[in-house]
Amino acid sequence: MEIHRNMQGWSFLLYLCMCGTICESFHYSVLEEKKSGSLVANVLKDLKIDVKELSVRGAQLVSEGTKQYFHLDPQTGNVILTDRIDRETLCGQKDPCVLLSEIMLENPLEIHRTEVEIEDVNDNSPQFSKKEFFFEISEHTSINTRFPLEKAQDLDKGENAVQNYTLSPNGHFMLDVRSHSDGTKYAELVLQRQLDREENAQLFLILSAVDGGTPKRTGSTNIVIDVLDANDNFPQFGDSLYKVKLKENTPRDTLVTKMEATDRDSGFYGDITYSFSQVPENVFKAFNINKHTGELTVGGTIDYEEERSCEINIKATDGGGLSAYCKVIVEIEDKNDNAPEVTLKSIINPLPEDSPPDTVVALFRVTDRDSGDNARTSCTTEANLPFALKATVNNYYQLMTHRALDRETVSEYNITITATDWGSPRLTSTRILSIQISDVNDNAPVFEKSIYEMQLWENNIPGLLIGLVQAKDLDRAKNAKVTYSVLPGKVSDQPVSSYVSINSETGNLYAIRSLDYEQIKEFQVTVSALDSGSPPLSSKVVVRVVVMDENDNTPFILYPLQNGTSPSNDLVPRGAEAGYLVTKVVAVDKDSGQNSWLSYELLKATEPGLFSVGVQNGEVKTMRPINKRDSFKQKLIIGVKDNGHPPQSTSATLSILLVDGFSDPYMKSVDVPKDEMVQEEDRNLTMYLVICLAVISVIFLVSMVGFVAIKIQKRRKFTASSALNFPVGPNFPENRGDVDAGSLSRGYNYEVCLGGGSLNSEFRFLRPLFPVFSVEPAQTQIAQRISPDAQEVPSHAAEGQLMNEARGAVSEDAAARAGGPSCAGNQAITANANIGQNDWLAYQ
Numbered sequence: 001m002e003i004h005r006n007m008q009g010w011s012f013l014l015y016l017c018m019c020g021t022i023c024e025s026f027h028y029s030v031l032e033e034k035k036s037g038s039l040v041a042n043v044l045k046d047l048k049i050d051v052k053e054l055s056v057r058g059a060q061l062v063s064e065g066t067k068q069y070f071h072l073d074p075q076t077g078n079v080i081l082t083d084r085i086d087r088e089t090l091c092g093q094k095d096p097c098v099l100l101s102e103i104m105l106e107n108p109l110e111i112h113r114t115e116v117e118i119e120d121v122n123d124n125s126p127q128f129s130k131k132e133f134f135f136e137i138s139e140h141t142s143i144n145t146r147f148p149l150e151k152a153q154d155l156d157k158g159e160n161a162v163q164n165y166t167l168s169p170n171g172h173f174m175l176d177v178r179s180h181s182d183g184t185k186y187a188e189l190v191l192q193r194q195l196d197r198e199e200n201a202q203l204f205l206i207l208s209a210v211d212g213g214t215p216k217r218t219g220s221t222n223i224v225i226d227v228l229d230a231n232d233n234f235p236q237f238g239d240s241l242y243k244v245k246l247k248e249n250t251p252r253d254t255l256v257t258k259m260e261a262t263d264r265d266s267g268f269y270g271d272i273t274y275s276f277s278q279v280p281e282n283v284f285k286a287f288n289i290n291k292h293t294g295e296l297t298v299g300g301t302i303d304y305e306e307e308r309s310c311e312i313n314i315k316a317t318d319g320g321g322l323s324a325y326c327k328v329i330v331e332i333e334d335k336n337d338n339a340p341e342v343t344l345k346s347i348i349n350p351l352p353e354d355s356p357p358d359t360v361v362a363l364f365r366v367t368d369r370d371s372g373d374n375a376r377t378s379c380t381t382e383a384n385l386p387f388a389l390k391a392t393v394n395n396y397y398q399l400m401t402h403r404a405l406d407r408e409t410v411s412e413y414n415i416t417i418t419a420t421d422w423g424s425p426r427l428t429s430t431r432i433l434s435i436q437i438s439d440v441n442d443n444a445p446v447f448e449k450s451i452y453e454m455q456l457w458e459n460n461i462p463g464l465l466i467g468l469v470q471a472k473d474l475d476r477a478k479n480a481k482v483t484y485s486v487l488p489g490k491v492s493d494q495p496v497s498s499y500v501s502i503n504s505e506t507g508n509l510y511a512i513r514s515l516d517y518e519q520i521k522e523f524q525v526t527v528s529a530l531d532s533g534s535p536p537l538s539s540k541v542v543v544r545v546v547v548m549d550e551n552d553n554t555p556f557i558l559y560p561l562q563n564g565t566s567p568s569n570d571l572v573p574r575g576a577e578a579g580y581l582v583t584k585v586v587a588v589d590k591d592s593g594q595n596s597w598l599s600y601e602l603l604k605a606t607e608p609g610l611f612s613v614g615v616q617n618g619e620v621k622t623m624r625p626i627n628k629r630d631s632f633k634q635k636l637i638i639g640v641k642d643n644g645h646p647p648q649s650t651s652a653t654l655s656i657l658l659v660d661g662f663s664d665p666y667m668k669s670v671d672v673p674k675d676e677m678v679q680e681e682d683r684n685l686t687m688y689l690v691i692c693l694a695v696i697s698v699i700f701l702v703s704m705v706g707f708v709a710i711k712i713q714k715r716r717k718f719t720a721s722s723a724l725n726f727p728v729g730p731n732f733p734e735n736r737g738d739v740d741a742g743s744l745s746r747g748y749n750y751e752v753c754l755g756g757g758s759l760n761s762e763f764r765f766l767r768p769l770f771p772v773f774s775v776e777p778a779q780t781q782i783a784q785r786i787s788p789d790a791q792e793v794p795s796h797a798a799e800g801q802l803m804n805e806a807r808g809a810v811s812e813d814a815a816a817r818a819g820g821p822s823c824a825g826n827q828a829i830t831a832n833a834n835i836g837q838n839d840w841l842a843y844q
Contacts, residue, residue, distance in 0.1 A: 029118075030119065031119050032118050032123070033123055038080070039078055060103075070116065085118055096117050113394070122215075135226070136317070138230055138322060143193070149187045149278070151184065151278055158212075162185050202226055203223075203227070228320055228321040242259060245333055247302075248332050250302050256330060259296065259316070261316035269319045270318060274293075274316055285300045286299060311329055312328040336421060337370070344364045345364055348361055349436055351437055360399070363396065411436070419431075444539050445531050454466045460515060462512060497512075518553070529541075552591070559585065570582055570583045585640070585654075598642055600614060600615055604636070618638070620636065638654060
């Protein structure tokens with residue numbers, strides 16, 4: 001906050017420099033401890049004026065604070081040190097140490113900010129808070145155990161502060177020098193060799209602190225270590241770091257925090273006492289610690305302006321001398337306990353009555369020792385005066401005339417300057433300036449908000465109040481009377497006046513028509529506020545009207561479409577297992593938000609428990625494996641409901657057919673062995689296929705019997721002619737007659753096609769596939785019809801030879817056709833029939 005305030009001050013200073021009132025700042029430096037009368041700097045070169053002008057314009061150096069350390073010689077322009085400066089007394093640990101002052105030149109008025117940095121010299125030696133420090137360490141303390149040592153205090157800064165620590169030679173301890181996060185050095189004793197109380201009951205060490213100045217300064221203290229008998233357990237704090245916030249000016253004995261350490265030892269070794277460890281003097285003055293309970297209380301004055309935070313090291317020591325350490329960081333919170341101070345810098349008195357407007361009458365500064373908002377100040381004066389306050393850089397204010405003065409009307413003004421900070425509660429101080437005198441409609445209406453957002457439910461009643469817009473005018477009487485109007489505009493290509501209207505006196509905004517969220521979700525109108533002054537002033541604001549959705553739309557089924565036509569049927573194989581995805585119901589809702597959140601429910605089913613519906617996704621799945629007892633046609637009614645109040649719902653009807661032998665594309669995607677697929681298909685043959693095969697077989701047997709009866713009469717003649725002309729080749733061996741004693745196996749393909757889009761399982765039987773070969777010289781075709789029940793009666797050797805040749809050709813052709821493509825989009829069912837010795841082969 002302080003950095004932000006400084007940046008604002010510098011920005012405003014630059015602005016005033018451009019205006020010619022407050023000019024550039026000068027930076028100088030001087031070593032502390034210099035004698036009075038020492039030269040700090042000459043300002044003539046920086047002011048860019050000569051000595052004569054410096055004297056004529058009444059140059060003076062005004063320092064902040066009550067004590068003046070510098071003096072400006074108007075005859076030479078030298079800034080002289082008027083008193084010896086001790087940096088540590090003046091600024092303490094603040095770095096850098098800067099004294100602020102202003103060089104004022106009158107006629108015309110100019111103010112130059114000057115900063116004199118007090119540079120540190122090595123004039124202070126490091127010091128410890130005590131001449132001697134006592135440690136009680138058990139003889140069983142582990143090697144490499146660390147013991148923090150008190151940090152030496154050096155009032156100097158930077159390299160002149162403590163840079164190193166040294167320890168007198170000894171046989172048990174070494175010194176480890178480390179750095180805090182802020183760069184300060186601290187030391188820890190590190191045990192290097194086991195202690196032996198019988199050998200040395202007490203050790204004496206010298207700790208020295210060395211700074212980095214020239215010449216170097218040192219400070220030392222004695223460390224006395226009492227070696228104690230064994231104490232097995234160290235005390236332990238619940239937390240190693242405690243952070244506490246404390247208001248300044250907190251009353252004495254107020255509890256700050258309570259540290260609690262535990263020790264697993266019992267009796268004397270388990271008794272814990274609390275004490276401060278390595279704390280500066282200001283902590284001893286401000287806080288107390290109860291050595292028995294560990295309660296940290298306020299023991300003195302807590303002043304935020306003196307110390308903003310404290311780090312307190314607490315040591316818990318048990319009866320055996322073992323110690324544990326914790327740190328308490330107390331952040332002091334500022335309290336508004338300092339009132340602003342008004343310091344007058346210059347004044348013109350008396351003031352001629354013909355002074356023009358914007359004449360600077362007085363220059364003063366307001367300061368506050370608090371910080372943050374408690375240090376932010378505002379300065380005011382009485383109203384209805386011909387004077388105004390103008391804030392400048394660095395909390396400077398100018399009292400200026402802002403209208404003509406008339407001494408005959410008022411000859412003297414007693415102006416009360418009131419400075420108020422921003423703290424809580426606010427503090428105020430006043431300064432009365434006595435000025436001897438010889439002696440409009442300018443505010444537009446301002447809306448309470450930069451933009452208004454109003455909400456309106458859809459399906460509203462015309463004339464419903466939407467909301468209120470209000471504008472305030474800082475003027476009075478009729479200049480502050482505001483009238484409201486809606487500026488012309490378009491909403492959905494229609495005049496805005498057809499949607500809303502406004503009460504010109506109150507600012508109430510009304511809806512003209514009923515709105516539909518699905519048609520228009522929001523729109524904007526511009527409202528103007530016009531005061532009654534002369535000339536009138538106006539302002540405008542945008543009003544955003546948001547239409548809120550009501551649950552006025554029922555869900556709509558996208559799939560399956562419920563359009564009154566014949567509904568589509570979903571096919572499910574009877575081999576489907578539990579969890580099989582049948583279909584998915586897809587629905588939408590024109591509403592928004594939770595009004596469009598849809599849930600699905602199975603309202604009615606042909607067989608309850610067979611199917612389920614996903615509540616969120618509408619997926620229809622099987623709940624158990626489908627068996628043969630389930631009905632061929634299933635009908636489901638799916639309910640779809642939204643999440644509105646009250647909810648809207650609709651339903652969808654699904655028709656599902658359970659079919660055998662249906663090849664599901666999802667099931668094809670599973671890698672199943674071919675043999676298992678064939679076995680699964682065989683098991684899924686329906687009773688319809690069995691009946692059809694039986695009927696075809698009977699018809700085929702009857703046909704074969706008739707065919708045999710007709711052809712048997714020509715057997716002798718055909719046998720004689722074929723015996724003379726039938727060729728003997730590689731396909732017809734000569735000695736086949738003796739082989740005819742075995743059975744002849746034949747393979748035939750029956751194509752079973754499931755028509756696409758059919759509601760029933762239909763089977764189309766193609767005629768058997770016959771092998772055809774040429775017989776010379778007869779040039780006839782051999783055709784064969786096969787039935788599983790057909791019997792063959794051979795006649796003689798030639799007949800047997802021809803039958804064997806025909807059997808070989810039929811087998812090769814049937815085997816080739818068995819692997820061929822089936823009916824497109826359907827499954828091919830292959831029926832194999834074996835023909836024995838009594839099979840009848842008809843040929844000609």
